[in-house]
Amino acid sequence: MSHWQEQIKYAIKDLGSWNHFCEENNKSEQKIDPSLESVEKKYPLFIPQSYAHHMLSLSKQSPIHKQFILNASEIKSSTQGYIDPIGDQLHLKAPQIIHRYENRVLFLPTQICPINCRYCFRKNEIHHDQEIFKKANLDSSIDYLQNHPEIKEIIFSGGDPLILSNKKINYYLECFSSIKHIQYIRFHSRVPVVLPERLDDELKEIIEKWSSRFSFHLAIHTNHWLEWSKPGLTQLRKIQFWPWQLLSQSVLLKGVNNDVHSLQELFTHLYNFKVRPYYLHHPDLVAGGEFYYMSLDEGRKIYSQLRDLIPTWCLPHYVIDPPTGVGKSIIGQVLTEKGSHKHQILSRKGNIYHHVEIIS
Numbered sequence: 001m002s003h004w005q006e007q008i009k010y011a012i013k014d015l016g017s018w019n020h021f022c023e024e025n026n027k028s029e030q031k032i033d034p035s036l037e038s039v040e041k042k043y044p045l046f047i048p049q050s051y052a053h054h055m056l057s058l059s060k061q062s063p064i065h066k067q068f069i070l071n072a073s074e075i076k077s078s079t080q081g082y083i084d085p086i087g088d089q090l091h092l093k094a095p096q097i098i099h100r101y102e103n104r105v106l107f108l109p110t111q112i113c114p115i116n117c118r119y120c121f122r123k124n125e126i127h128h129d130q131e132i133f134k135k136a137n138l139d140s141s142i143d144y145l146q147n148h149p150e151i152k153e154i155i156f157s158g159g160d161p162l163i164l165s166n167k168k169i170n171y172y173l174e175c176f177s178s179i180k181h182i183q184y185i186r187f188h189s190r191v192p193v194v195l196p197e198r199l200d201d202e203l204k205e206i207i208e209k210w211s212s213r214f215s216f217h218l219a220i221h222t223n224h225w226l227e228w229s230k231p232g233l234t235q236l237r238k239i240q241f242w243p244w245q246l247l248s249q250s251v252l253l254k255g256v257n258n259d260v261h262s263l264q265e266l267f268t269h270l271y272n273f274k275v276r277p278y279y280l281h282h283p284d285l286v287a288g289g290e291f292y293y294m295s296l297d298e299g300r301k302i303y304s305q306l307r308d309l310i311p312t313w314c315l316p317h318y319v320i321d322p323p324t325g326v327g328k329s330i331i332g333q334v335l336t337e338k339g340s341h342k343h344q345i346l347s348r349k350g351n352i353y354h355h356v357e358i359i360s
């Protein structure tokens with residue numbers, strides 16, 4: 001078992017282990033209130049020890065703790081959030097394949113993540129066996145891809161696809177290489193931030209080997225510059241030179257990064273590490289993550305301030321992915337009725353969808 005796999009095996013998986021870890025490292029002030037046990041029964045805690053050390057170097061109130069430590073609000077009874085806040089289920093076309101946009105599909109080969117993000121839009125699917133993660137015969141997924149020549153790109157998502165073993169990643173790439181019209185492979189991953197040691201030489205060799213067949217992108221999920229530990233930055237410097245284009249995707253989260261200076265710092269540093277800021281997602285209204293939500297108006301104000309602070313080539317697209325499942329829309333194309341939370345979203349196909357935000 002490699003070092004990174006041990007990090008997963010021996011990760012902190014419950015409140016008691018976190019509190020023990022804090023005591024061992026003389027950080028008792030970072031212990032979690034035992035009353036939050038009821039939260040982890042529904043939405044488990046999961047933090048690799050190497051990343052937990054980074055967390056202990058920050059304060060309990062840091063934007064990093066707010067993303068990964070249990071929060072009582074996760075189980076407050078609420079009827080606002082959605083189990084499937086972006087309409088994934090509507091586009092499940094083959095086992096583990098979500099086909100929403102004509103030229104690309106999401107491939108969901110795993111439910112496992114290197115950390116459990118409390119705001120995750122799939123938090124009710126990852127932790128509770130939902131249809132989209134049902135184990136399946138890869139052959140029927142490949143058949144679907146073979147029969148849809150318009151699909152040019154496979155986006156490995158999940159869970160976190162880089163949590164798969166190198167052998168498995170190589171196997172999937174080999175299978176997909178037989179489908180002539182697939183040109184691009186993209187990984188969506190939080191691994192570079194929270195489990196950088198996983199980006200090992202063997203993975204590099206696999207990406208190099210297949211780079212003559214596919215054009216690769218790695219979209220790094222990162223929401224705040226404080227998330228980056230020293231080992232994370234060391235790896236980020238190295239993977240710039242792997243044969244893939246680095247992109248970022250971030251979620252705007254109340255209490256974490258809903259201030260323009262945090263975002264300015266994040267995107268300019270990423271750019272300096274040759275990571276192109278790609279998407280800034282308006283938060284999804286997920287059941288159990290409503291407390292991270294903010295109105296579109298608030299998000300728009302932050303984004304327009306950001307436009308004045310950083311160069312436009314460093315500015316990600318600010319997008320919303322509504323529960324109707326129509327897919328991402330650029331927020332600049334969303335019309336809002338004055339003084340209300342009623343919006344008209346222009347889809348990429350030119351249709352107009354009505355979206356009413358439920359703000360408590």
Ligand code: SF4
Nearest residue numbers: 113116117120159190
């Ligand atoms: S790593 Fe991604 S999929 Fe996993 S919990 Fe975090 S946001 Fe969700």
